Amino acid sequence: MLTRINIGPIHPSTHGVLRLVVDLDGDTIANVEPHIGFLHRGVEKLVETRMYMQSPPYMEKLDYIAPMSVDELYVSTVEKALGIEVKERAQYQRMILLELQRIASHLFFIGALTNDMGMMFTGFMWGFRDRELILRLLEEATGQRMFYVNMRLGGMVNDFHGDFEQHVLKTMDYMEKRIPEYEKFLEKNPIFKQRTKGVGVLKRDDAIALGVSGPVLRASGVPYDVRRDNPYYFYKELNFREMSLNGGDSFSRYRLRVMEMRESMRIIRESFRKMPEGDSTGQMVKLRMPPVKNKVVTVAREVPRGEELMYMVAGDQKPYRLSIRSPVFINLHALNHIAKGHRLADLYPILGSLDVVMADVDR
Amino acid sequence: MKVEREDLGRNLSDMKRSGYTYLVKITAVDYSDHLEAIYILRNMDERKDVSVEVKLAPTDLWLDTVISQFPAADWYERELQEMFGILIKGRKADRLLLEKWDGREYPLRRSFEWGKDYERM
Numbered sequence: 001m002l003t004r005i006n007i008g009p010i011h012p013s014t015h016g017v018l019r020l021v022v023d024l025d026g027d028t029i030a031n032v033e034p035h036i037g038f039l040h041r042g043v044e045k046l047v048e049t050r051m052y053m054q055s056p057p058y059m060e061k062l063d064y065i066a067p068m069s070v071d072e073l074y075v076s077t078v079e080k081a082l083g084i085e086v087k088e089r090a091q092y093q094r095m096i097l098l099e100l101q102r103i104a105s106h107l108f109f110i111g112a113l114t115n116d117m118g119m120m121f122t123g124f125m126w127g128f129r130d131r132e133l134i135l136r137l138l139e140e141a142t143g144q145r146m147f148y149v150n151m152r153l154g155g156m157v158n159d160f161h162g163d164f165e166q167h168v169l170k171t172m173d174y175m176e177k178r179i180p181e182y183e184k185f186l187e188k189n190p191i192f193k194q195r196t197k198g199v200g201v202l203k204r205d206d207a208i209a210l211g212v213s214g215p216v217l218r219a220s221g222v223p224y225d226v227r228r229d230n231p232y233y234f235y236k237e238l239n240f241r242e243m244s245l246n247g248g249d250s251f252s253r254y255r256l257r258v259m260e261m262r263e264s265m266r267i268i269r270e271s272f273r274k275m276p277e278g279d280s281t282g283q284m285v286k287l288r289m290p291p292v293k294n295k296v297v298t299v300a301r302e303v304p305r306g307e308e309l310m311y312m313v314a315g316d317q318k319p320y321r322l323s324i325r326s327p328v329f330i331n332l333h334a335l336n337h338i339a340k341g342h343r344l345a346d347l348y349p350i351l352g353s354l355d356v357v358m359a360d361v362d363r
Numbered sequence: 364m365k366v367e368r369e370d371l372g373r374n375l376s377d378m379k380r381s382g383y384t385y386l387v388k389i390t391a392v393d394y395s396d397h398l399e400a401i402y403i404l405r406n407m408d409e410r411k412d413v414s415v416e417v418k419l420a421p422t423d424l425w426l427d428t429v430i431s432q433f434p435a436a437d438w439y440e441r442e443l444q445e446m447f448g449i450l451i452k453g454r455k456a457d458r459l460l461l462e463k464w465d466g467r468e469y470p471l472r473r474s475f476e477w478g479k480d481y482e483r484m
Contacts, residue, residue, distance in 0.1 A: 037461040045470050049477050206405060211386050212433025222407060229410040294394075298403070298414075311401065313392050321471075323390035341418045362461060 002030055004210055005344075009038050010231035013116045013348045016358030018332075020351075024344060032339050034199045034332055039362040047322045051077050051287040053153070055319075057289035060147045061185040062324070066105040067136070069098055070360075073310055075151040075230070078323075081155070081314035084343070090280035092232040092271045097141060097150075097170070099264040103175070104134040105304035106257045109355045110182060113254060116352035117195050125329075130178055133171050140164060142338065153316050155282030165272050167285055172265050179261060186254070196251035200338045200350035201249055210334040214306025215260065215328045217356060218244045226302035238270050239246035250353035257355075265360045291316050305355055306331060365416050372427050374386035374415060375401045375402065379432050382406040383413060393421075398419075398447065399473045400426060418447065428453040446471040 002023045017038035024029040041061065047055045059074040072094055079086060086094075107127045114123025117202040135145050141151040141164055142157070150157045179255035186192045202212070207220035217224055221242035227235040243259055245252040292314045300309040306327025314319040331354045339350050366374045383404040389399045411463040417426065427444075428451050429436045440451045441460040448469040468475060 040461045042470055045477070067469060079447075104442075152412075179480070182439070207387050209434050224407060226408075230412075240373065299413075307387075309388060309403075311388065311390055311403075321392045323388070325388040325390075333435070337434075 001025075001294040002295050007347075008297045013351070015112065015351070015356050016360075018358050018361075020347070023346065025342050027345075029339050029342055029344060029347060032336050034335055036329075036332070036358070039358050041362045041363070044322055044324060048336075049318070051058075052289055052319065053285050053287065054083075056151065057147065057151050059112070059211055060149065060343070061359060062326070062363060063305065063308075063328075063357050064146070065108050065357050066101045066304045067146060068101045068150070069301065070308060071149065071304070071350065072098060072151055073299060073301045073308055075153065076301070077297060077310045078298055078314075079313050080297045081154055081292060081295055084154050084283075086233075087278070087280055087282070089159075089276050089278045090282065092275040093156055093160060093280050095233050095235070096268050096271045097138065097274075100134050100137055100168070101262050102304045104138070104263050106261050107134070109133040109257055109304075109352075110254070112349065112355075113352040114186070114192070116182075117192065119192070126182065126185070130175065132318060133174070137164075137168055137171055140167060152282030152285060156280045157282070159280045168268065169272070171309070172268060175261075175265060179258065180235045183258065191323055193251070195325055195349050196249065196254060196353070197247075198249050198251075199342065199346050200250045200353060201248045202334065202338050203215070204246075206247070208332055210337060211330050212306070213330070213336050214304075215253055215256045216306065216331050216334070220248040221246045226300050226307050232299075232301065234271070234274070234331065235267075238267055239275075240267070246248045248351050253353040253355075257292050261342045275310065287317070294320055300325075303327065305357065305360070326363060328354070328362045329361045329363075332356050332361055364413060365418070368417050368419065368426060371402075371415070371417055373428060375404070375429050375432055378404055378413070382408060384434040386435040386439075387412065389436055389443065390437070391443055391449060391471075393447065393471065395473050397421065398424065398449070400443065400449065402429070413482070424448055425450040425452055427451075430454070445469070448472065 002025055005022050007020040008014040009017045019035035021033045039188045043058055047330035056071050060071045088123045107130050111124045111127025139145045144317040204221040207217050221244055223242045228240055245256050295314045298311050300307055308327055311323040341348050383406045385405040385407050387403040387405050389402050396417040400417045405412050441457050442452055443449045444460050
């Protein structure tokens with residue numbers, strides 16, 4: 001006899017408006033069906049009605065934990081469609097800001113994951129405290145704390161100010177000391193270990209078949225990273241380590257994100273060293289663009305949650321069609337496969353380790 | 364790579380055997396006079412992507428499901444059904460995934476009027 005219970009759509013552990021219909025056999029999950037669409041705004045249709053440079057603010061609201069990464073992807077897609085070169089200095093600046101965004105997003109992940117396991121407040125507050133430092137840096141660079149809209153075609157809205165590098169490096173030095181504290185706090189914690197190690201195992205072949213991407217894929221032993229395997233900007237010239245873990249469980253997915261934070265910090269330091277002098281400002285925002293006729297472009301980016309891809313059919317002045325591959329949409333699809341056979345209480349750490357953002361799932 | 368609709372399943376199986384085991388995305392574009400479904404596949408060892416395009420007539424919209432070869436296709440196919448009205452054959456009846464429309468209008472088709480007050484379910 002299966003018992004059907006309903007979780008959400010409004011629930012602190014569902015990371016937004018996600019409804020889970022869970023069939024239970026005793027306390028064991030027999031089937032879990034995510035009901036999505038509560039935050040569906042039809043962004044793909046909306047951008048068809050807007051001029052190219054009217055859309056970045058909409059894009060930022062897709063992934064509200066790491067807004068800049070989606071904004072940058074959209075602007076890059078438009079740049080590719082219209083054949084616009086990005087200034088070298090601006091490319092380095094984008095890399096620096098995107099990696100800062102990645103660290104902020106992963107800190108949010110740690111906070112949310114520990115919260116899901118009932119470790120509110122310590123883990124949650126630690127994660128959010130350090131995320132706030134990164135957001136302060138982003139605010140310094142762009143003027144906004146969360147929704148930046150700081151990309152223009154061919155460059156940035158404004159160049160970094162004089163002290164920005166020092167401020168970033170100082171924060172990185174601080175973070176360098178903080179990350180071992182996280183590791184000590186979580187990885188030596190028997191409750192955290194018990195609730196994540198060996199829980200929610202996704203095997204390598206299943207991960208490929210289910211099409212998951214990002215940290216979830218790499219934690220299952222597939223070292224695919226768009227930054228390295230389909231490189232953009234200057235990632236290919238950086239000293240960039242291949243990262244993957246073979247565990248495939250919730251713990252590996254957490255551990256990989258911690259490793260990625262360290263790697264991001266190295267990328268930021270190296271980018272500052274290699275960044276050329278000059279100007280990084282892009283074109284003034286203008287609505288009229290050189291005409292294009294149904295040109296198809298595909299651009300992929302490694303956003304904090306996985307591989308975000310935009311397939312754009314560029315029309316005259318407006319996108320004719322913009323299709324977004326959201327990494328969390330397809331990672332969430334794998335939830336049923338991962339959670340089957342576990343206890344109900346394990347569902348939250350598993351969902352937390354997938355790091356879903358419902359706005360990006362629903363689009 | 365352009366393929367005929369009837370050969371889609373066989374082509375994708377061939378691709379899968381030759382190493383393209385990862386389905387990146389299924390999407391579609393409405394070009395008014397015809398629709399195009401796009402399957403983007405990836406070879407994880409060679410780090411290579413390929414896209415398979417299928418042309419569809421607006422009056423005769425159906426595709427075979429590829430869910431047995433690529434489990435990742437599940438939600439993408441449901442999205443196509445809802446957003447474009449492309450019937451995916453070989454699936455059991457699905458609950459609506461993203462939109463709670465009445466099923467007569469398809470939001471991502473060009474014929475969908477922006478701003479019109481469509482009936483909700």
